[in-house]
Amino acid sequence: MENVYSYGQLSAFTQNIFKKIGCSDEHAALATAVLVSADLRGIDSHGVARLSGYVRLWEAKRINATPDIRVVHETPSTAVVDGDAGLGLVVAPYAMAIAIEKARQVGTGWVSVRNSNHFGIAGYHAMMALQSDMIGMAMTNASALVAPTCSVERMLGTNPIAVAIPAAQQPPFVADFATTTAANGKLEILQRKNADAPAGWVQDKDGNSSTNAHALKEAGALLPLGSDREHGSHKGYALGSIVDIFSAVLSGASYGPWAPPFPAYVPMPENMPGQGLGHFFGAMRVDAFRPAEEFKQHMDNWIGRFRQAKPAPGYEKVLIPGDPERETESYRMENGIPVVAPVVNDLKQLGEKFGIAL
């Protein structure tokens, strides 16, 4: 039911598609690196499965393939970037590079971005900081699918947060997670299988907890991390709100229920209070706090100690954030990336439209 493609195959195809919609060679290569890193790392919902979605946004003139991405305001440690409706896959690394350069100059750099689009996986951008011995952070708002605690209305996106922290001998600590109990991608997998969702992931249109994986299509909503009030969903709601405010209210993007939808067929919200989607990036030079080698030795000690934490019965070991994705990346780079049949069909149709073979 699924085909396996090498990283090179998927990348070449993706890069050609981005060129066909008018991206420069440089932008096409960058957008491809970001997009296909999701497939490599096992976050299949954010990789080539979305490629035709980006193309449809371009067809609907909601994505500008030749954006003039620019800094519209800055201080020594901050900047606001206008993405000029460019691919988030291109705008985000541009903005993260500014955060890194500012950190080089004054210790930390913080960049809020408006007028952008879906930026792929947050972890890619956060990890850009690692090679400079910096801690990287990335977050983004997204179209509203999540109901605040005690509400039936969709007000927030799944608003992910990624934090990447360098170590010495150990691999880096890389957390990358939606601020909901379950990412929308996990729900999509259940929908394809026609399987039930665990209680606590979604609610129906009346706000009752539901195990219907299709509840979102029936006016339901995803639940914030914590699921319900008794289990701390007000904390997940607060986290998602912070991501929304840092990404979109600080930058002048469209926030909350007005965030632009990813599917091109969904009409844009009325009376949008800002431009496009928003992102927020941070970079902190480790040696702005203590010598980098000293910090990384302690990170090795931290990671080593947590790896040795006594596992619960039935579990082999305790994981460090980033372990599963890194293992998947290593495996798929060697053995190829499995792509499910509906996505293969989607890519093939896309290839036919542009005269590019998968």
Add this chain to the structure above:
Amino acid sequence: MENVYSYGQLSAFTQNIFKKIGCSDEHAALATAVLVSADLRGIDSHGVARLSGYVRLWEAKRINATPDIRVVHETPSTAVVDGDAGLGLVVAPYAMAIAIEKARQVGTGWVSVRNSNHFGIAGYHAMMALQSDMIGMAMTNASALVAPTCSVERMLGTNPIAVAIPAAQQPPFVADFATTTAANGKLEILQRKNADAPAGWVQDKDGNSSTNAHALKEAGALLPLGSDREHGSHKGYALGSIVDIFSAVLSGASYGPWAPPFPAYVPMPENMPGQGLGHFFGAMRVDAFRPAEEFKQHMDNWIGRFRQAKPAPGYEKVLIPGDPERETESYRMENGIPVVAPVVNDLKQLGEKFGIAL
């Protein structure tokens, strides 16, 4: 079963106790303002209920009443502060003030603190930024009570995060929450009542979900936000880890399972990799991103829209983070602060020891 005291009464008593252990007038006043703000805001577990605990730490020579708090490393946007084993209630506002001053200079300021102690409620420190039209952040590590996902070992504290964001006409957005499903204080309330805990708050020593509110005393552990893997506890575990690393690995404090315990009778961990507890503070000048008035108008719009989100049946309205605490503060400032009998007795004993009437 409980007595009601005015804010002035509790403050005067607390301030006198801090003076009796050797704090300067200035430090006693500051520590009191931080500590009693918890009682005012309804976070009773972090207020005067802990006063005798701080005194016992001073008696055990783990708190230095006359600390030489100093910056040991800095860049234009960062600093590391050594708290000299001072009261966290004093060290934290000192460090937050540095973050705010750095933000004034270069847009943002980030301060990691080592060699400190329990700092009261995180929200107090984050809110210090509001009057300067800045976003404030505060977090701290704490003694290990929380098991990572798939583990039975206590490796992290309840490691709270607070974020305060200014608005114009609306009150500020103030999130302040432990990165566990339930704060330890909520469990303590159930323990006093001999009531069961909801499933998902704690696990027993074998890693099974437990409703025993006393499970912590029987070698169990608190659960990260999300409760279990299926409901995203790896996200709560990641959040608590990030707080631990920013607060303690960046600064040189003691981290993870080596964080020093609050109860003075609990022996210090062996082979501590750093000094004392760690905190992390951030301040971001709003106008380092966009004009402050414009940002605050949009925050009013954000808050107003979320207040109007359709409530679920049985709920009157959707809350904004900070609403419940602000309402409690306003009520208690007017009507006094209820203090439960065991805490009243504890304070009275403390008063007798130092010759101070409650």
